[in-house]
Amino acid sequence: MSKALNDFRLKLAGKEYVPIFVGGMGVDISTAELALEAARLGGIGHISDAMVPTVSDRRFKTNYVQEKQKKYKFNIGNVDKSLVQFDLERLAEAQKLFVSRTMDSKKGDGAIFINCMEKLTMNSPRDTLQTRLLAAMDAGIDGITLSAGLHLGSMELMKDHPRFRDVMIGVIVSSLRALRPFLKRAAKFERLPDYITVEGPLAGGHLGFGADDWHEYSLKKIVNEILNYLNENDLNIPVVPAGGIFTGTDGVEFLESGASAVQVATRFTVTEECGLPEKTKHHYLEAVEEDIIVNTISPTGYPMRMLRQSPGIADGIRPNCEAFGYILDNSGHCQYVDAYNRELDKNEGKISVQDKTCLCTQFRKFRIWTVKITRSNFRKQKPPLLLKFLLLLHN
Numbered sequence: 419m420s421k422a423l424n425d426f427r428l429k430l431a432g433k434e435y436v437p438i439f440v441g442g443m444g445v446d447i448s449t450a451e452l453a454l455e456a457a458r459l460g461g462i463g464h465i466s467d468a469m470v471p472t473v474s475d476r477r478f479k480t481n482y483v484q485e486k487q488k489k490y491k492f493n494i495g496n497v498d499k500s501l502v503q504f505d506l507e508r509l510a511e512a513q514k515l516f517v518s519r520t521m522d523s524k525k526g527d528g529a530i531f532i533n534c535m536e537k538l539t540m541n542s543p544r545d546t547l548q549t550r551l552l553a554a555m556d557a558g559i560d561g562i563t564l565s566a567g568l569h570l571g572s573m574e575l576m577k578d579h580p581r582f583r584d585v586m587i588g589v590i591v592s593s594l595r596a597l598r599p600f601l602k603r604a605a606k607f608e609r610l611p612d613y614i615t616v617e618g619p620l621a622g623g624h625l626g627f628g629a630d631d632w633h634e635y636s637l638k639k640i641v642n643e644i645l646n647y648l649n650e651n652d653l654n655i656p657v658v659p660a661g662g663i664f665t666g667t668d669g670v671e672f673l674e675s676g677a678s679a680v681q682v683a684t685r686f687t688v689t690e691e692c693g694l695p696e697k698t699k700h701h702y703l704e705a706v707e708e709d710i711i712v713n714t715i716s717p718t719g720y721p722m723r724m725l726r727q728s729p730g731i732a733d734g735i736r737p738n739c740e741a742f743g744y745i746l747d748n749s750g751h752c753q754y755v756d757a758y759n760r761e762l763d764k765n766e767g768k769i770s771v772q773d774k775t776c777l778c779t780q781f782r783k784f785r786i787w788t789v790k791i792t793r794s795n796f797r798k799q800k801p802p803l804l805l806k807f808l809l810l811l812h813n
């Protein structure tokens with residue numbers, strides 16, 4: 419008889435779990451409710467700290483966004499955004515509130531992790547990332563997944579925290595080439611990751627591959643390379659493939675060839691607990707293969723896979739870095755701000771920015787619909803409108 423996902427168990431830091439991670443999806447698409455349900459059923463659920471002050475305002479009626487906007491109102495017409503800094507105390511406060519409220523509601527044998535993206539540079543990459551990491555540990559998160567970036571400095575940012583050795587820490591990579599330097603730096607602090615998530619070319623969200631050659635890569639091949647490398651170096655670290663895994667059968671294939679769990683995201687976008695608006699969930703449900711494109715409109719510089727119907731594509735909305743500003747780099751630049759100002763110089767009427775999108779505003783409003791490639795799209799499946807792990811476990 420063929421195996422099902424729940425014939426396998428994930429062993430992580432001395433505990434056993436259902437071998438499914440619900441992938442982190444910002445901004446509050448993988449909600450606390452979705453993560454909690456995954457944990458209740460014995461798996462791993464991710465919340466995401468993307469735009470956490472905004473998430474906190476929505477959930478807990480705090481006032482972080484307005485406060486920041488008010489403080490920097492004088493700068494709205496200024497092309498230079500370098501002055502617009504996050505207040506680190508406020509950022510820590512928002513992160514702690516979000517994480518602690520989530521952890522307080524946790525039931526069951528699973529775990530809640532938080533997805534922390536390095537590419538969320540927030541006009542001060544090192545300090546804002548450190549603030550988010552430390553605050554998540556302070557607030558009792560079970561694990562931290564380091565994503566969207568190489569994270570070569572992230573272990574160092576956490577090393578003095580009392581929970582540095584007991585919180586679970588994982589990293590997302592898309593190649594052995596990206597993994598090697600991370601492990602080298604982690605070894606310096608005698609703190610290897612507890613798991614390695616390998617995100618392949620078919621993943622939803624940003625891709626760790628080139629916009630022109632992503633289709634030449636295979637998740638299976640990358641996972642095997644990483645498994646062999648770990649084996650050759652006597653490193654016993656669970657490997658978690660992600661990207662394009664839609665059914666239990668997809669997952670079992672990976673588990674039979676040496677992976678310890680699978681990470682799945684797109685499949686859960688149509689669940690009741692997912693944070694997307696109902697209307698958007700229906701767009702996901704209706705999507706067919708031809709609707710999916712990979713483009714370079716993300717100002718992070720990474721290619722992104724999305725539905726071509728996403729209303730955030732080619733929109734010319736005014737940047738709102740004074741309120742948000744999550745993609746501003748170390749010197750206050752964002753590729754969308756540059757593209758917007760270029761169009762503003764050319765046009766007087768309504769602006770359309772074709773080559774970049776305002777990730778902050780568009781993601782906040784759920785107007786970029788990022789997905790995996792749908793080998794078997796939702797319509798061929800019974801849509802799991804209530805998160806049913808078991809459904810995934812058995813088909």
Ligand SMILES: Cc1cc2nc3c(=O)[nH]c(=O)nc-3n(C[C@H](O)[C@H](O)[C@H](O)COP(=O)(O)O)c2cc1C
Pocket residue numbers: 441442443444445447466468533535565566617620621622623624660661662663681682683684685687787788789790791
């Ligand atoms: C709607 C959506 C939003 C996502 N947002 C993020 C994010 O904010 N940060 C991140 O690191 N990964 C993000 N991802 C990637 C997922 O965490 C996951 O690794 C990947 O989508 C797995 O592939 P799958 O969607 O084919 O299952 C997102 C994926 C989707 C579908």
